[in-house]
Amino acid sequence: MIQTLASFSIEKPQILLSALAIFPAALFVFLKFKRIQKAISSQAEGDKSARQLRIFLILRTLFRCLAWISAVFALSEISFGSKKIPVHKSGSNVFFVFDISYSMLANDAPQNLSRLDAVKIYASSLLDQLDSSSFSAVLAKGDGFLAIPETEDKNAMLNLIENLSPHLMTSGGSSLGRGIEAALSAIPPHSAKSQYLFVFTDCDETDNQLEKSLEKTAKFGVPVSIVGFGSENEIEITAGDGKTRVKTALRAEKIKKIIEDTKKSNSTSIFKNSNCLYIDSKSAGSAWQLLNQVKGSSGEEDRALSYEVQNVNRHSFFIFWAIIFMILSFVSAERFSTRKIKKGSGKKKLAASATLSLMIFLTSCSSEKKQILSGVWAWYEGKYTSATANFLKLAEKSQEDSLAHQYAVFDLSATYLSMGENEAAFDRLASLNPDDQALPQEFRSAAYYNTGIIFARKNDYKNAAENFKKAILADSRNLNAKINLELCERELVQKQANSAQAQMQSVNEEKQQNPDMNNEIFDLIRQQEGKKWRNMSDSSEKKEDVLDY
Known part of the structure; x- marks a missing residue:
């Protein structure tokens, strides 16, 4: 990351090299203009058409270069300006x-x-x-x-x-x-x-x-x-x-x-x-x-919230201008085509309308969905502080019974889990109600699964196995829950085997400490065998007496 000013930074400066692509693109447009100019120079209005074509190509190339540069700036994650974000501290x-x-x-x-x-x-x-x-x-x-x-x-x-x-x-x-x-x-x-x-x-x-x-x-x-x-x-x-x-x-x-x-x-x-x-x-x-x-x-x-000052990521700002410049390039092309080339104007209008619709679609997303997406993106990039800030904001301003609040709390617990804050993650998961059948099955299964992960980290494999079973019942497609359930059951079996082995070892140690125990056992066996033979001889004598009589 490059930091030049106190409130200016570039997260991915290597992407800025992509802006150099505008030079071969400009050269290609220039050569294309030369070929077209030769083709129309024989016409009566060749000079006028060439001037119009030159203006059209310059404007279109300029706007598309600006759109490309704006997109490159957005992907390089340029940040400037500062804002305070809430951060949960433990x-x-x-x-x-x-x-x-x-x-x-x-x-x-x-x-x-x-x-x-x-x-x-x-x-x-x-x-x-x-x-x-x-x-x-x-x-x-x-x-x-x-x-x-x-x-x-x-x-x-x-x-x-x-x-x-x-x-x-x-x-x-x-x-x-x-x-x-x-x-x-x-x-x-x-x-x-x-x-x-x-x-x-x-x-x-x-x-x-x-x-x-x-x-x-x-x-x-x-x-x-x-x-x-x-x-x-x-x-x-x-x-x-x-x-x-x-x-x-x-x-x-x-x-x-x-x-x-x-x-x-x-x-x-x-x-x-x-x-x-x-x-x-x-x-x-x-x-x-x-x-x-x-x-x-x-x-x-x-354990209350604290605030950190961070640079403002201008990703959305540059994406917005990239879309605007691309629309202007289509508008300039449309204006030229209505003067000289009537054919194909409908397609260009359709392209401009589609681009405008895309911009409206991107900007019409609800603030809750946008904030969840921003937090998830920051989580995938390993920026857990930014992810925590987005999820905390949404959890505070959304209603407790809303789906957005449930997702914000769950994502917040997943962020704490990634940071190794198991207790904070468990507290957040405990505030959810995954038994609610109205919630999506993937959400309920994921809540049980993360709870099982926390218990497994504490070596509490019994509770971990129970939560993995609930995760599978909520969503039978949760393959990770099935794998972890089997691993927990193996751990439980291994614990039982180790416990039995420990008991056998204690018995063997007791025998070694008491060597006379074996002799006592053999004496007891001899006495029992002696009694058995005496009883058998007595019974045979009784039978013989009966026969004699």
């Missing part, structure tokens, strides 16, 4: 961006601590309160460096916090912007988690990159909280060379001004609605402000 990841420049060694924090020591205490306490989030750590000095990728290991984070020092990086200066950009580059492109940036700093930057970085966070829809440490009264410290004495202070007003200037310079509402703020670490409730972003009022992770 879970959260917090980036801790630590400023470890030498100015953080100034001892003007409360209790005569250095700013960096105050950061260690503050960040460690904050980390203890984030129980259900993952974490990442970025070091910012003259450059930005991802020290710890996304993890849930608090011990790794605490170990890094305890050892924060300017000596961890060799680059000089202080660049908060580069630290923020390092955090943004570490965010996965289709992450289902909400991302948060906590920047711990004295706000004393040296390269003035913060403003540009904040604009990028607004584009990604990532909230940034800048936590200031130190005193606003200047204090002298030793620079990184160990000799130079420099003055440093908490530049809180500078950071606030950068935030305000960025909001004013951005004419759109993208940044104005983003959550970027400055927090003084010494103010009461500062930690609660940070925690409140990650956690809801109930103390649980926020």
Whole structure:
């Protein structure tokens, strides 16, 4: 993908090479015009006809070239402009961006601590309160460096916090912007988690990159909280060379001004609605402000909708102009044909009418169907964020009992399933009613099938098999459901066999642990056989006595 401007991108630039086809096409038209011109030059009105033909061919060629270029632009998926789309987020990841420049060694924090020591205490306490989030750590000095990728290991984070020092990086200066950009580059492109940036700093930057970085966070829809440490009264410290004495202070007003200037310079509402703020670490409730972003009022992770700023795909825009230019090429041909060539005009009118009807048909699709098709197309291309946005919009604005709402919820669950969010997919499928006979049989079968896939991923093959059976009953043509049903039944049989084998193994182990058991069994058999022979001898004696009598 090529990105030149902040709001301009080309998803498939290789398709732009197809636009070069207009040159051989123009050459072909030129040679054709020369041949026709020679053929009509012998006529009385040859010059006039040649001029009209030349105008006709130029106009038709021009319009068709523009139609071809518009179609190429549409297929290359050119995007420009920005819009906010809703994105369903599950879970959260917090980036801790630590400023470890030498100015953080100034001892003007409360209790005569250095700013960096105050950061260690503050960040460690904050980390203890984030129980259900993952974490990442970025070091910012003259450059930005991802020290710890996304993890849930608090011990790794605490170990890094305890050892924060300017000596961890060799680059000089202080660049908060580069630290923020390092955090943004570490965010996965289709992450289902909400991302948060906590920047711990004295706000004393040296390269003035913060403003540009904040604009990028607004584009990604990532909230940034800048936590200031130190005193606003200047204090002298030793620079990184160990000799130079420099003055440093908490530049809180500078950071606030950068935030305000960025909001004013951005004419759109993208940044104005983003959550970027400055927090003084010494103010009461500062930690609660940070925690409140990650956690809801109930103390649980926020699973509500969030918004991301994305470029607007102009596929429909270029398709529209391709159709318009093609119609104009037919109109120009029709105008010429009505003057000189009456024969065949009906066919050209029919072609123009057919093209116009096609345009009306393409533009008359309902917005619900168009949104479903857009989401499905994005799903097939692997753009799960865009697909989720389309399905969420349709699910929110459509009626719950409508077929469009059912399809939107189902497609949303399929998108979550492709992203590995099994719980979110199961919640969406649970809200459907596949037992409703009014729904299409393919839809009901697919809902049962996806539910079975979720159970199979959890190794719950019994429930998975039940859902695959329902999928087959709903639509007997569902071959995948039949295959997966057989696989689940095999797994169940294998489990039973493994269970029986485990029981036999336990019996054998018990025999090995009790070697006298075999002797006891043989003694018992001998006793039983002895009793049997005695009974037989007694009965024979009785029979002989009867015969003697």
